[in-house]
Amino acid sequence: MNEDEVLVIGHRNPDTDAICSAIGYAEFKRRTGLPNAIAARCGDIVERVAFVLESFGVPPPRFVADVSPRIRDVMRTNVVHLPPEATLMEALGVMDEGNIRMLPILKDDGMCLGFVSVFKMTKFLCPTSTRLFDSRRVLASMRNLARTLGARAVVTTESDQEEELILMIGAMNEESFAKRLAKFPPERLLVIVGDQREIQQLAIRGKVRVLVVTGGLEVSASIKEEAQRNKVNLLISPQDTATTASLCRAAITVQHMVHEQFLSFREDELLSEVQSMATSSQFQAFPVLDAHKKTVGILSKSDFLKKVRRQLILVDHNELSQAVQGADQVEIIEIIDHHRLGTMTTRHPILFRNEPVGSTSTIVADCFFRNQVELPKPIAGLLLAGLVSDTLNLTSPTATERDAQILEKLEQITGINATQFTQTLFASGSVLASRPVADAIVVDCKEFQEKGRTFSAAQIEEVGFDSFWRRADEVMAALENYQRQKGYYFSALLITDVVKQSSLLAVTGASALLKQIDYPNLQPGIYELTGVVSRKKQLLPYLTDCLEKTGEGLTTIELLTMI
Numbered sequence: 001m002n003e004d005e006v007l008v009i010g011h012r013n014p015d016t017d018a019i020c021s022a023i024g025y026a027e028f029k030r031r032t033g034l035p036n037a038i039a040a041r042c043g044d045i046v047e048r049v050a051f052v053l054e055s056f057g058v059p060p061p062r063f064v065a066d067v068s069p070r071i072r073d074v075m076r077t078n079v080v081h082l083p084p085e086a087t088l089m090e091a092l093g094v095m096d097e098g099n100i101r102m103l104p105i106l107k108d109d110g111m112c113l114g115f116v117s118v119f120k121m122t123k124f125l126c127p128t129s130t131r132l133f134d135s136r137r138v139l140a141s142m143r144n145l146a147r148t149l150g151a152r153a154v155v156t157t158e159s160d161q162e163e164e165l166i167l168m169i170g171a172m173n174e175e176s177f178a179k180r181l182a183k184f185p186p187e188r189l190l191v192i193v194g195d196q197r198e199i200q201q202l203a204i205r206g207k208v209r210v211l212v213v214t215g216g217l218e219v220s221a222s223i224k225e226e227a228q229r230n231k232v233n234l235l236i237s238p239q240d241t242a243t244t245a246s247l248c249r250a251a252i253t254v255q256h257m258v259h260e261q262f263l264s265f266r267e268d269e270l271l272s273e274v275q276s277m278a279t280s281s282q283f284q285a286f287p288v289l290d291a292h293k294k295t296v297g298i299l300s301k302s303d304f305l306k307k308v309r310r311q312l313i314l315v316d317h318n319e320l321s322q323a324v325q326g327a328d329q330v331e332i333i334e335i336i337d338h339h340r341l342g343t344m345t346t347r348h349p350i351l352f353r354n355e356p357v358g359s360t361s362t363i364v365a366d367c368f369f370r371n372q373v374e375l376p377k378p379i380a381g382l383l384l385a386g387l388v389s390d391t392l393n394l395t396s397p398t399a400t401e402r403d404a405q406i407l408e409k410l411e412q413i414t415g416i417n418a419t420q421f422t423q424t425l426f427a428s429g430s431v432l433a434s435r436p437v438a439d440a441i442v443v444d445c446k447e448f449q450e451k452g453r454t455f456s457a458a459q460i461e462e463v464g465f466d467s468f469w470r471r472a473d474e475v476m477a478a479l480e481n482y483q484r485q486k487g488y489y490f491s492a493l494l495i496t497d498v499v500k501q502s503s504l505l506a507v508t509g510a511s512a513l514l515k516q517i518d519y520p521n522l523q524p525g526i527y528e529l530t531g532v533v534s535r536k537k538q539l540l541p542y543l544t545d546c547l548e549k550t551g552e553g554l555t556t557i558e559l560l561t562m563i
Contacts, residue, residue, distance in 0.1 A: 004309055006333070007064060009040040009324055010360075011317035015444045016425075018316040019049050020386030021360035022061055025315055025336055027379050028367050037313070040064045042324035046435075046443050048389075051428035056381035068326030069308040071274065072267040075288045075297035081106045084113055084255035087140075088124070089148045089247065091116055091254050102285045105258050110294035112287040114258035124257055125249060138165040138190055140251035142210065142233050145190075148251035149244060151212065154219070155227045155234040165190040165209055167248055169241065170199040181206050192237075192244055197223070204232045212248075214241045264289055267296055272329070275304050316360040318342050318352075321447050336363055339536065358399040361386030362406045369409060377414055384410040384418060385425060392461075392498050393422040397537045426498045431460050432467040437478040441493055447486075448540075455509070456486065457543070459494040459535045465504060468495050472506075476525055480508040489513070492543060496533050503529045505539070516546035 008026040010018025022039045029037035039061035045053070053060055081104045082091055095103055095118060105113045127134040140148070142159040153159070166184055170177055170193035177199055181189070189208040193199045195217045203211050204226050210233035213219055217236070227234040237244045264287045265274055278286060279301055288297035312327060313334040319342030320328050332344075334351040338360050355363055361383040368375040375383075387407055391399040394407065411418055431440045445458035462468065468475065475493070483491035490509025497503065505527040507514060519527040532538045 004036055006034060006037045006311045006313060007040040007062075007067065007324075008037055008313045008315060009042060009061075009064065010315050011322040011446070012043050012324065013443055013445050014041050014043045014049070014316075015046075016049050016052055016389035017359045017361050017386040019045070019061060020052065020382040020389075021315045021336065021364045023058060024361065024364040024379050024383045024386075025313065025367070026061075027376065028364060028373060029313070031373050032371065038062060040324075044439075044443075046431060048425065048428055048431070051425065052382060052385040052389075055385070056378040058378050058382060064324060066325040067310060067312065068329050069271045069310070070267070071265050071269050071271060071288055071299055072297065073308045073310065074271065074303040074306040075267065075299045076303070077297045079104065079106075079295060079298050081295070082116075082254060083108070084253060084258070086254050087144050087148050087250060088121055088252050088254060088257070089250035092121065092250065103254075104285075104287055104295065104298060105254055106295055110292075110296075112262070112264065112289075112295045113255070114260045114262050115283075115285065116254045116257055117259060120257050120259065124252075135249070136167040138167050138248045138251065139163070139256065140165070140248070140253075142235075144253065145210070145248065145251045146235055149212070149235065149237045149239060149247055151235040151237040153233075153235055154224055155232065157231055157233060162253070163209065164188065167192070167245065169193075169245060170196060170203065171241070172199075174198050174202060178202055181208075190248065192241055192248070194241060201226070204230050204234075208232060210235065212237050212244060214239060214244045262287065265299060266290075271304065271308075279304065315364070318344055318354065320344055336360060338363060355402075356400065358394070358396060358403040359387045359390035361390070362403050365406045365410060366402075369406075375413060380410050380413040381416065384414055384416060384421070388418050388422045389425060389461075392496075392501070392533055393418055395501055395533070397534045422498075426461060426463050430462055430467045432462065432471055432475070432495075437471055437474040438482070441475065441478055441482060447488075453489050453547070454487070455489045455543075456483070456491045457494070457535055457540060458492070459496060459539075461496045461498050463499055464497055465495065468504060472523070472526065475506055476508065479506055479525075483508045492539070494529070494532070494535055494539050498533075501531065501533055503532045503539075505529050505532075510550070512550040513543075513546055516549045 008022050010022045019041060026037045026039035041061040042064055045060050080094060080098050080100060082094060084105050091103055102115045102117045104115055107113060141162045142156050146153050166188050168189055168191050170191050186207045187209050190210045191203040191208050192212045192214060194214055200223055207230050212235045214237045216238040263281050263283050267288050267290055284301060286299045287295045288299050290296045308330060310330045312330055312332045314323060314332060315336045317323060317339060318335045318337045332346055332350060337354045338357050353363060357363060365383045387403060391403055394404055407418055431443050441458055445456055447456050479491055479493055488509060490507060490513050493506040495504045507525055517527055519529050522528055
């Protein structure tokens with residue numbers, strides 16, 4: 001998920017209107033100056049919605065289960081790193097150029113071996129007074145030694161073999177040098193000398209491991225031949241003696257000074273869950289790994305101060321309890337809805353368009369018409385489907401004259417007869433017939449909270465009640481289980497016959513509430529609600545009255561403010 005994208009997204013358990021209005025409004029925003037608007041969803045595509053999308057050849061919105069800021073949103077993806085075979089000199093150059101204090105060491109497959117730090121490298125290059133002899137230790141291959149010095153190799157043997165050498169400067173007379181040479185095993189000696197031919201000959205005849213001539217000074221043909229004959233590596237360094245001596249120890253590879261103990265994170269981990277661990281850690285930076293444990297980024301403590309730029313546009317809802325997970329942690333820049341006003345707050349003023357019409361698709365279509373923006377035929381088809389689905393083709397009590405006017409325009413653009421399409425739409429798939437009951441009862445389920453009382457109200461639209469009655473016992477068991485798991489005061493499910501414009505109500509929960517329901521009781525927990533088709537305008541006010549009569553719930557006025 002790109003943090004610069006603006007996600008246009010409906011509520012959890014999205015219905016046809018939520019999906020279609022999200023796609024439609026994302027299209028409108030792209031055509032009016034917001035090219036990074038992307039339609040999204042935070043729930044499954046049900047059969048009926050799939051039918052609509054296929055009918056108009058439109059792919060489903062991107063699935064986004066959680067928009068909470070994650071490590072991938074703030075990490076640095078341009079991972080400056082080195083392989084374990086790189087030299088200390090190379091590492092210092094990279095760190096100085098990038099002003100980096102710690103550098104990850106990665107293998108060819110992206111696996112992180114650890115970090116090298118300026119502190120540890122400085123400690124190696126500048127040993128304390130108790131480790132003075134360490135300043136003469138050189139661990140390097142002939143190839144790395146020559147590369148670090150920028151030297152020309154005149155004679156080399158086993159150039160890639162890493163060796164532990166002892167550094168000696170030939171800055172003395174022959175007698176003193178000969179005595180000093182005898183104190184160390186010649187096969188481990190790295191002798192640095194200028195154009196002192198006698199010292200060069202003594203070193204070569206003593207069969208030292210490597211002789212470095214400084215200052216870019218040439219050596220005689222006889223010296224070259226003698227080095228070749230005695231198998232002495234002979235390098236010519238362009239640097240002076242002091243610089244050459246200091247650079248030799250920097251030819252060591254970084255794998256010898258890696259901090260192997262480190263803390264890593266996965267790129268998909270939530271920032272809120274790792275922040276405490278990271279900020280209290282002794283480490284300053286952390287490799288970020290993908291599912292294959294390959295390093296894809298670097299997270300530092302300062303990255304937690306970054307602002308995640310992901311933005312949301314909510315459609316068909318305006319309550320955080322119904323929004324995608326993590327919506328409270330990112331910026332919401334617009335809300336397009338037709339439901340009651342919730343308790344959501346925003347940091348800044350936003351565009352909030354809320355109208356008392358039958359569907360959000362109506363509002364989205366009006367955005368195109370009012371702003372004279374071209375409405376593509378497939379998008380018009382989706383908005384028509386969202387409108388007739390939410391208003392039951394204008395027969396629902398929620399339908400308005402504005403819905404009728406917009407629907408007429410959509411019919412003209414698409415060439416579709418809304419009545420015929422509605423019949424085909426609701427016959428396209430029975431949720432109760434095609435899904436496990438536990439899934440079917442939450443396909444279009446909303447949670448309501450007020451003054452300590454929490455309950456759920458879901459709705460399923462069917463052609464006839466046959467599918468319900470065949471699974472009525474399963475439905476009631478699943479509904480009761482759902483209500484208990486969530487700890488709701490009660491859970492209600494409205495099963496609506498879109499042809500007969502009537503519903504059945506299944507309720508589980510507090511017995512005090514059930515006693516107040518005065519609709520015909522067909523069997524325990526199942527009631528016949530003739531003429532009731534709207535959850536918003538008919539069912540919820542009725543349930544509020546029942547709650548009020550129990551003396552345990554909200555008043556009618558209080559619930560009406562929730563609708």
